[in-house]
Amino acid sequence: MDIYKLKKILSRYLKGQSNETESALVEAWYRSYDAEEKPLDNSEAIALRNSIKSRIDADTLKPRIISTRAFRIAATLAIFSVVGLSTWKFSHRKANNEAYTIVITGTKGLKELKLPDGSTVWLNAASRIKIPEAFTGPRREVVLEEGEAFFDIKHDAEHPFIVHSAPVNVQVLGTSFNVRAYKALQTISVAVATGKVGITGKSKTLAMLLPGQQLSFNTLTGEIAQSNVNTDFSQSWKKGYTYLNQASFNELALVVKNIYGLSLKPANKKIANYRFSMRLVHNMQSKQILDLISQLHHTHYRKEGTDIILY
Incomplete structure (x- = not known):
């Protein structure tokens, strides 16, 4: 869903103006991160909405105690409305101290990694990647904090795979592609070997790439350039x-x-x-x-x- 449409739904929900479908969407979204909680009944939904509004307006109101449940959704909704779904999910996981493995390669280094879903990642020299010990929830997400990596991702239409490499996100269902994001170059490049790859930045789609296509994103100016590349060359560093x-x-x-x-x-x-x-x-x-x-x-x-x- 488009982030702006979602923000409007959240706004209507907070004002008590959302219709039945929109209210169910917001509450189902919340419950998806805590599946063991019982569904909200009408009185709970009203209380939750009021608590969310109170939390968001807390800077103008006196401090008050709200439920842990309402506090959690209020905080995440506030973050969600600003930075978007994919980025929020990683912030949420970090806040809950989920276990991650950070893999670092030095000069002349090269590592082959197996992800929790059986996908494979090759990490080039002077690189750093953060990988969860298990993929939970609707998305499979990793963070390429520095360097270059080639991803060979197992297809899973129900759980998109996302590579976060600020300020760009790369999303696939199952494909192989190369991401180079060395900070010293001030450019992030994504080259596709197989399948289709979606690239987003600042809550908008930058490109949908097919095999043999590459997108370069200038991290200083925000300019993008798309070109055709030899897919063997873009991943030759593995060999x-x-x-x-x-x-x-x-x-x-x-x-x-x-x-x-x-x-x-x-x-x-x-x-x-x-x-x-x-x-x-x-x-x-x-x-x-x-x-x-x-x-x-x-x-x-x-x-x-x-x-x-x-x-």
Whole structure:
């Protein structure tokens, strides 16, 4: 449901103006997070509505004691109306201290992970992902906090799979796709290998991608760009190869740092503006990779402390 329509329903519910269907929707939504609670009867619904309103208006009223049940839904409704369903669900889980596993890879690191539903995730170097120990509720959700991951998700039409990588969310039912979200690049890219992938940001749909399509989202400007890509290239890092296509110096430096542990720096602005297209083999020696980079634009390199200066 569109977030704006839902906010209107919640507003009518709080004012006692919602119809029977809308009231049932709100109350069923609430009960879905606590299935053992008995259904609300009419008097409970009225009391709950009044308590919610009291909670939301608490900044202008004297403190008062409300039931734990009403407090919980009031707080979540307030959050829900601002940030949307998918983001709220993760806030709700965090508030209830559900168990998570955080997996981190360092420089030159690569991990293959099995999710609670049997899906598989490959985590690239210098990455961090948060995974619940069990998927509960209507959605399967993980948070890619930093880095790059390839997801091969088991199909489950009843439980969408969502990757949160602020400020973008990626939602699928069952497919395979790559997400790159290194903060240093200030760009989040999603490339689809199989199936269909939906991408949202700021409570709106940014794109629906099919195999061979990629979306890039600029985290600074909010600009998006869609392109066609070679799906083998976008996931080749799992097999020990990385392809760069007109990559910026910053992107090249990040890849070189993550794969080889080398800190690459430009000697001047001209070199900083170069673009790089190349295939990097992860088990190459440091000298081999630096020689290869230098050949592209006929540059040289020298070592200064822990930095490799390209000049």
